[in-house]
Amino acid sequence: MLANVETNIKPAYDAEITQIATYVLNYTIDSELAYETARLCLMDTLGCGMLALGFPECTKLLGPVVPGTQVPNGTPVPGTSFSLDPIKAAFDIGAMIRWLDFNDTWLAAEWGHPSDNLGGILAIASFISNQRLSCGKTPLIMRDVLTAMIMSHEIQGVLALDNSFNRVGLDHVILVKIASVAVVTKLLGGDLDTIQRALSLAFVDGQALRTYRHTPNAGSRKSWAAGDATSRAVSLSLMAIKGEMGYPSALSAKTWGFYDVSFKGQKFSMQRPYGSYVMEHILFKLSFPAEFHAQTAVECAVLLHPHVFERLSDIEKIVLTTHESAIRIISKTGELHNPADRDHCLQYMVAIPLIKGTLTAEDYEQAVAADPRIDLLRDKMVVEEDLTYSLDYHDPAKRSIANAIQIFFKDGTHTDKISIEYPIGHKRRRHEGIPVLLTKFSHALAARFPKGQTTRIQTACQEQYHFENLSVVDFMNLWRI
Secondary structure: OOOOOOOOOOOOOOHHHHHHHHHHHHOOOOOHHHHHHHHHHHHHHHHHHHHHOOOHHHHOOOOOOOOOOOOOOOEEOOOOOOEEOHHHHHHHHHHHHHOOOOOOEEEOOOEEOHHHHHHHHHHHHHHHHHHHHHOOOOOOEHHHHHHHHHHHHHHHHHHHHHOOOHHHOEOOHHHHHHHHHHHHHHHOOOOHHHHHHHHHHHHHOOOOEOHHHOOOOOOOHHHHHHHHHHHHHHHHHHHHHOOOOOOOOOOOOOOOOHHHHHOOOOOOOOOOOOOOHHHHOOEOOOOOOOOHHHHHHHHHHHHHHHHHOOOHHHEEEEEEEEOHHHHHHHOOOOOOOOHHHHOOOHHHHHHHHHHHOOOOHHHHOHHHHOOHHHHHHHOOEEEEEOHHHHHHHHOOOOOOOOEEEEEEEOOOOEOOOEEEOOOOOOHHHHHHHHHHHHHHHHHHHHOOOOHHHHHHHHHHHOOHHHHHOOEHHHHHHOOOO
């Protein structure tokens, strides 16, 4: 008879967990660029949330789980009249932010949207500040929020550089949960041990599959998955603060740890130490609410629109030249079933601006999708990979997101091949991108608030020093309906 006796000696925390916890607890951010970019990121992110409030499929998910629930010193949900517990508030803010696929992006071996973490950060910062104020204490200030944003961007982005979660079937929102749980636990006053415990809870938690992002199952969960992840992080952080135990080898435990169960036995590869690199290099979505791998393709299509919109029926072939990640993630043929399906289809996102000269969130709705010209154009598209585009996508010195389009007509003529390597939200185009970001923010506010309130929010956000020293309570009150 075989006997199996295991040695029950609890190890130290996995080094990867300790590195994150130590960074969050001890690292001092001294980058003015990171703080300036974080302010712009916060503005842009909340602006995306305000635009999402115009869509009933988003707003039906918001508010207390039990209608009519009152929460003392609750967290206000920007752009609404809701005042919620911090867990549900994190979900609501996170869902609003991500709904239109219009907030910032990070592309590497894994991709994602680091500003998704703002759901948990704002919810907890507001929760802490309201509690402090009710006890006669000083609330947090917005610099605390920006610091948490820089750190959550860094954790999510650095882990994404070399580690592809999508290749093992996991959704990138796992990184939202990990980054959020670390910075939220720090905001709540957690020490090194508490942050490590919280991180271990997040790693042993169930992780979302990418099923809802891909054909034939692409659907609306992709619009609230990040809200779910940052909300779950808040829940786990609150447990850790109360003393819930941790699991030191959550990653490395043989057979039962994350690496063996969910990462094919591989350890995380770390390309660089944690600092402020990611926030400084973040990609903004400024012109089009489109999956980021398609941003430059949409821009190419907009440039081609004047040359083709009167000749759509004369088109024989449309050649889309792109990079490997775009082909693997968003290139699809066949029927598209819902807005989430359409905004993850490269061909659809190119067809719309070829026809209309622009691409908006409303263009994913059925009223626009019913236009028969869209599928006629999609059927004429040929998608090809340019190996240079794929290499430059991963090059740390470039991190391009290149696409090109060339259109061939039945009479043998063709357009020029229009190629764009870097979208307007890229750091290399930041000088032309910031004015577009500010205009986008202004339009988003005007879509939700009366003129006077819009002006007050813009005034509060426009100057770095004043913004950083604004109390979180005062900032959140600016956004109440």
